[in-house]
Amino acid sequence: MEYGFDITYIFDFIPKLLQVLHLTLAIVAGAIGIGLIVGLLAALPRLYKVPVLQRLSQVYTSFFRGTPILIQLFLFYYGLPELLKLVYIDVTKLPVLFFVIVTFGLNAGATISEIIRAAVTAVDRGQVEAAYSVGMSGYQAFARIVLPQAIAIAVPVFANLVIAMLKETSLAFALGVMELTGKAQTLGTLTRHFMETYIALAIIYLAVSFTLERILLLFERKLQRHMRRDAADAERRWRLWRGRKPMRERSPEVSGKEVPRYEA
């Protein structure tokens, strides 16, 4: 490599990379959207112990959490068109982005179903009993009592998932999608200044994940305000307000296995 490190390239590359930021964010948003729907559908049979569907959902979760997302990407990219051909749907003309979003969505769905399951199980059973004892119906008890608490429990883990997804979108370059990483590689090849491009890329990822984390943290505090109304809360808000990370408290029910795996 016959070139010197030139810091000005970094500042040059950042705006260029930012032009494709929307693609990365679109993949994240699409994946999380699909993931929420699929995840809920996959979690319900296991929560209510529906005979056959329960097994199916188990296999689905196990597969998507047991194989690397890169392999899944290739699998769907090459396999989905053939699979859908069997039912006479032609998807060969669709852009690659479609396959990427579907794969990331299904991958997120597997994790989200685990998060939902863990969160609902973490809500004390006495809460449901109390709801029944004041005359609520099954649906009312779920919607008014269990769900809000479960969401509050799930949000920190969900936030981790969103950040993990953001980082995983970097793999979309393998299928030739021109998102941040793909674009960075092109810029690097064009200018032969690889190191500067990747530093710029890292800065952008860092900034985006930092911003996302901050937004999700605000969201988390808002949802969990029913949990603590004491001095500690005021302190935490103060830290948050000043831009510090509040001390994360452990929630044993959702920690452990249910934390989404980091990859990529």
Place this chain on the structure above:
Amino acid sequence: MKLDPSFIWTAFVGLLPAIPTTLILTLVSVTCGFVIGTGTALARMYRIPVLAQIASGYVTFIRGTPMLVHLLLIYFSLPLLIDALSAQFDLGWNSAKVPMIAFAFVSFSITAGAYMSEVVRSGLMAIDRGQMEAALSVGMTVPQAIRRIVFPQAVAAALPNLTNSVIGMLHGSTLAFTVSVVDLNAKAQIVASTNWKYFEAYLAAAIIFWGLTIAIERIAAAIERRISLYSRGGVA
């Protein structure tokens, strides 16, 4: 193009030689990562002046950027560093002599280190302060107390997260194909390149990864049962 089930088997057999590469990548990154992570976690927990700041900067940076970016950064910057060093000290060798897999080892270890440091930190924090105090009160030194009392318990507490990290690194090792290391993922591409049966090849790779993941989970569960014997309740 129709699905060719027999090729899945062919690909499966063809992929087997690449399993050691994937496992070695995982093993090296997890082991080095654990060492780096423990150092980082201890530096942060004991608030060692300069080291603690460096450590938290390192963890924030790595956890905020994709593993792929670390790999690419290392891959393109480490050779420059090596060449500069060897020119400086007249070592007589250059970056071209470094095998590709070394870059993957270095980069994956750095990635794993940051995640491991969080695992170790949460494990250590899960241990009651009283354990340390009790150890000190019977006359142990701080290193003794950490080694004999706190660490074994912390490992037990951190095991589920540790397992997740190992599986994460196993899955992450697929990225090695970007620096032309022939791991399972790259091998699947090679196996399929002769007849374009990519779907079958990746299916075989997915099955292998699935099996490896389940095996790791099983092993971890067995270790967990063994290691957390002390904390079971009851009387028997």
